Amino acid sequence: MDEVYNTKQALKPQKKRKHRYKRTKGDIIFNIINYTVYILFTLICVFPFYYLLINTISANELVRTGQIKLYPIGIHFKNYIALANVNNLGSSVMVSVARTVIGTATMVLASAFVGYLVTKRNMWGRRFIYRFLIITMYFNAGLIPWYLTMSMLGLTNNFWGYIIPGIVAPYNIILVKTYIESIPAELEESAFVDGAGYFTIFRKIIWPLSKPILATIAIFGAVGHWNSFTDSMILMSGKPELYTLQYRLYIYLSSTSNLSALMNSGGAVNKSILDAALNMRTVKLTVAMVTIIPILLVYPFMQRYFEKGIMIGAVKG
Amino acid sequence: MGSDDLEARQLRSSNILLNLLRTVSILIMISLVLPVLNPARLSGLISKDSALLTISLSYQSLTSGFIRALNRGWMEESTLTLIYIASVIITIGIVILSAGCFMTLGKIRLQKLGARLSAIGSAIGMPGLVMLIPAYNAMSQTSNPGKVEPMFPIGVYVFFGLLALNFAISLITAIKLPKPQAADRYEMEAKYQLFLMILPFVILTFVFAYLPLWGWRYAFFNYKPGLGLNEFVGFKWFTFLFENSATRRDIIRVITNTLAMSGIGIATSWLPMAFAIFLAEIKSAKVSRMVQTFTTIPNFISWVLVYTFAFALFSTEGFVNSMLIDLGLIEKGRNFLMDGDHIWLKMWAWGTWKGLGWSAIIYIAGISGIDQQLYEAATIDGAGRFRKMWNITVPGLIPTYSVLLLLSIAGILSNGMDQYFVFKNSANKETIEVLDLYVYTLGLGSGGSGNIPLATVVGMLKSIISVTLLFTANRISKLVRGETIV
Known part of the structure; x- marks a missing residue:
């Protein structure tokens, strides 16, 4: 635990450096250049997000012709309402949310439990088992054999194909194991003397104490699930209703068909499309915005954890 | 008795x-x-x-x-x-x-x-x-x-x-x-209890990480979808790969792309370190924190979304065209995404945009781990800003850098397919296709008519070379630093 504590300290921005330079002319020039470069790069990182946002809330006709540049004009939110009529979007949102929640929950539970078990030195065959699990980080058979295996197991065109292969995550197991090893062993031993079994100890002691690291891997797992689209494309090709939101967005982006093909038909809907003067560009950008929003919402919480995760990961398992 | x-x-x-x-x-x-x-x-x-x-x-x-x-x-x-x-x-x-x-x-x-x-x-x-x-x-x-x-x-x-x-x-x-x-x-007994508890996870690992290795046998057979493997053909697909002039040309092109893009990545792998070092020179904690926060966000969005940004900014009606027209530099917008020139550099630029802030975190943490007394002593000795950077900070970060460098050399063939898949179009497909994407396109990308055995051969050779590279890198690290990396 000390280790983690120190990491936290270490990651504070460098306020402690006390030695002051005498400000020479060179220093001033250096600072101007330095600040400019960093602020420019930061702007470049942020601008696309902002540009996307203003293009989804501006007058659609201006968006279509590329008139929205630095600020929104004619603000409205009809595009977001109109998304309800975009074909298949609802099912993709459901799939993405479901896989993110279920996939992350199972992965975190499994990583916590396995991470705990591999710290037990009296396990039969422990050394072998640990290596057996961890070595899979460094090789893979390749895409095609993996796909054929998934297909043989009946996990293609099957929602569980998103979940089951991700349950055992070796890297996360290492993170949890390293963290648990820093928990004082006495806590566990005393419970053991009291007659508690491994499950009880795991549930009552290990799980609550490892929450920081579990939060870290949960965040990474959730972002990974939310962002992945190639597995959708490879495994679910026969079942479009199982496409994730990201893959759906890719399909919209690469589609050249006209708007009416993308939207549900029907008089009322057509009217709403006309009202909003929707066009392909606005629909694509609005779907993208909806896909980004969850990430932006959890990002402030993530920041606390991911730096910690990166540092513990640097300590080898 | x-x-x-x-x-x-x-x-x-x-x-x-x-x-x-x-x-x-x-x-x-x-x-x-x-x-x-x-x-x-x-x-x-x-x-x-x-x-x-x-x-x-x-x-x-x-x-x-x-x-x-x-x-x-x-x-x-x-x-x-x-x-x-x-x-x-x-x-x-x-x-x-x-x-x-x-x-x-x-x-x-x-x-x-x-x-x-x-x-x-x-x-x-x-x-x-x-x-x-x-x-x-x-x-x-x-x-x-x-x-x-x-x-x-x-x-x-x-x-x-x-x-x-x-x-x-x-x-x-x-x-x-x-x-x-x-x-x-x-x-x-406790030891068997523990064994049985971990067994389900061992089985899952076996099924999803080891069982696919059994799929390497597809490289030695003719394969028809639905019928499975029908005839053993030995090394036919291996020789086909190099003897058939079309696939040979493809392989050479794809490997060139892969090595070029990984190479540019390795050649610029010091950038995150430089980013961290110069960021440490920003004395305002607020600015430094803000830079870190906002440059890390792009790491957490998918390549599809990065492509959406590219689409929003660089397509015919996008930001760049509008600005250029406003400035009177061009008459009519054009779709920069359909421009096949300098693809390697463009892919590197997008990768850097997405990953630079994130990759710098480990070095930022590394810098705060360096003993402050070293800097104070150097200041007293009259060392300037750059001297201290070069003689104290850089040597302090080199161990981390060399581990990451070795790992990226070991992964030179694996640049993933997500990025190249989303950016691929008819104008750039010659120069954007990397090994991972090629394997996908060859085996699965053509709607069920792909060449599974040939794709397996390419994937298999790639895996073997990658593992060999990794172990070599590990050996080198052990010899040079006395410490393994994996």
């Missing part, structure tokens, strides 16, 4: 029996997932790739090949239902038997229960196998034997033999095991 001897002999003989029981049980469990031994494959229309477990888990995997046969009335669906029920019964029997097998790791009471369960499981499985006989008879009465291909698979005999053997052994074990004392309880 005599009774001790007897007891020791009894213990030894029951240990032999238990080991025998475990061995046979494990063989049965393995057979359950081997497609070759699938006893339920009573027709050529059942995929050669499905094991008994697959069939008993999903009825659809059994029937998917029979849609035409059922529509044309070549056979009754009830036959398939019968096969499915039989498979489920056999699988349930094997699950019970496996539970019994694992219980024999416990102490005497559990052992006895385990042996009994093992016998019961085998006894349940055998009638399931027998049910396959009427199913086979029904299958052979098909009106179109040429298409339905009724067959009586060897797996039936293998399963029956194994189950009968297991039944006999379990029964004998259950009888032979000494009677538990009243004080004995259902318990198991």
Whole structure:
């Protein structure tokens, strides 16, 4: 635990450096250049997000012709309402949310439990088992054999194909194991003397104490699930209703068909499309915005954890 | 003395029996997932790739090949239902038997229960196998034997033999095991308990990380979708790869792209370190924090979203065109995404945009780990800003940098396919295709008509070279730094 504590300290921005330079002319020039470069790069990182946002809330006709540049004009939110009529979007949102929640929950539970078990030195065959699990980080058979295996197991065109292969995550197991090893062993031993079994100890002691690291891997797992689209494309090709939101967005982006093909038909809907003067560009950008929003919402919480995760990961398992 | 001897002999003989029981049980469990031994494959229309477990888990995997046969009335669906029920019964029997097998790791009471369960499981499985006989008879009465291909698979005999053997052994074990004392309880030594707890995860790992290696055999066969592997062709696909002029050209082009893009990445791999070093010179904690926060965000969005940004900014109606027109630099917008020039550099730029802030974090943490006294001493000695950076900060970060550099050299062939897949279009496909993307396009990307064996060969060679590179890098690290990286 000390280790983690120190990491936290270490990651504070460098306020402690006390030695002051005498400000020479060179220093001033250096600072101007330095600040400019960093602020420019930061702007470049942020601008696309902002540009996307203003293009989804501006007058659609201006968006279509590329008139929205630095600020929104004619603000409205009809595009977001109109998304309800975009074909298949609802099912993709459901799939993405479901896989993110279920996939992350199972992965975190499994990583916590396995991470705990591999710290037990009296396990039969422990050394072998640990290596057996961890070595899979460094090789893979390749895409095609993996796909054929998934297909043989009946996990293609099957929602569980998103979940089951991700349950055992070796890297996360290492993170949890390293963290648990820093928990004082006495806590566990005393419970053991009291007659508690491994499950009880795991549930009552290990799980609550490892929450920081579990939060870290949960965040990474959730972002990974939310962002992945190639597995959708490879495994679910026969079942479009199982496409994730990201893959759906890719399909919209690469589609050249006209708007009416993308939207549900029907008089009322057509009217709403006309009202909003929707066009392909606005629909694509609005779907993208909806896909980004969850990430932006959890990002402030993530920041606390991911730096910690990166540092513990640097300590080898 | 005599009774001790007897007891020791009894213990030894029951240990032999238990080991025998475990061995046979494990063989049965393995057979359950081997497609070759699938006893339920009573027709050529059942995929050669499905094991008994697959069939008993999903009825659809059994029937998917029979849609035409059922529509044309070549056979009754009830036959398939019968096969499915039989498979489920056999699988349930094997699950019970496996539970019994694992219980024999416990102490005497559990052992006895385990042996009994093992016998019961085998006894349940055998009638399931027998049910396959009427199913086979029904299958052979098909009106179109040429298409339905009724067959009586060897797996039936293998399963029956194994189950009968297991039944006999379990029964004998259950009888032979000494009677538990009243004080004995259902318990198991901690080491076996722990083993059994982790076992499900070991099995998952085996299935998803090791079992695919078995798929490398596709490299040595001709393959037709749905029919599985039909003929062994040895190294035909390996030589084809280099002898066929079209694929040879593709491979050379793809490897050039891969090495070029990884190469640019490696050549600029010091950037995150530089980013961190110069960021440390920003004394305002607020600005420094803000830069860190906002430059890290792009790392957390998917490549599809990055492509959306590219689309929003660089397409014909995008930001860049609008600005250029406003400034009077161009007359009419054009779609920069359809421009195939300098793709390697553009891909590097997008990768840097997405990853620079994130990759810098480890160095930022590294800098704050450097002893402050070093800087103070250097200041007193009259060292300037750059001197201190170069002589204190950089050496402090080099260990981290060299590990990451070695890892990226080991991963030179694996740049993933996501980025290149989303940015690929007709104008840039020649220069953007990397190995990972090529394997996908070759094997799966053309809607079921891909060349699975050839794609497997390419993937297999890639995996082998990557692992070799990794171990070499590890060896180098051990020699130079005295520490391994993996």
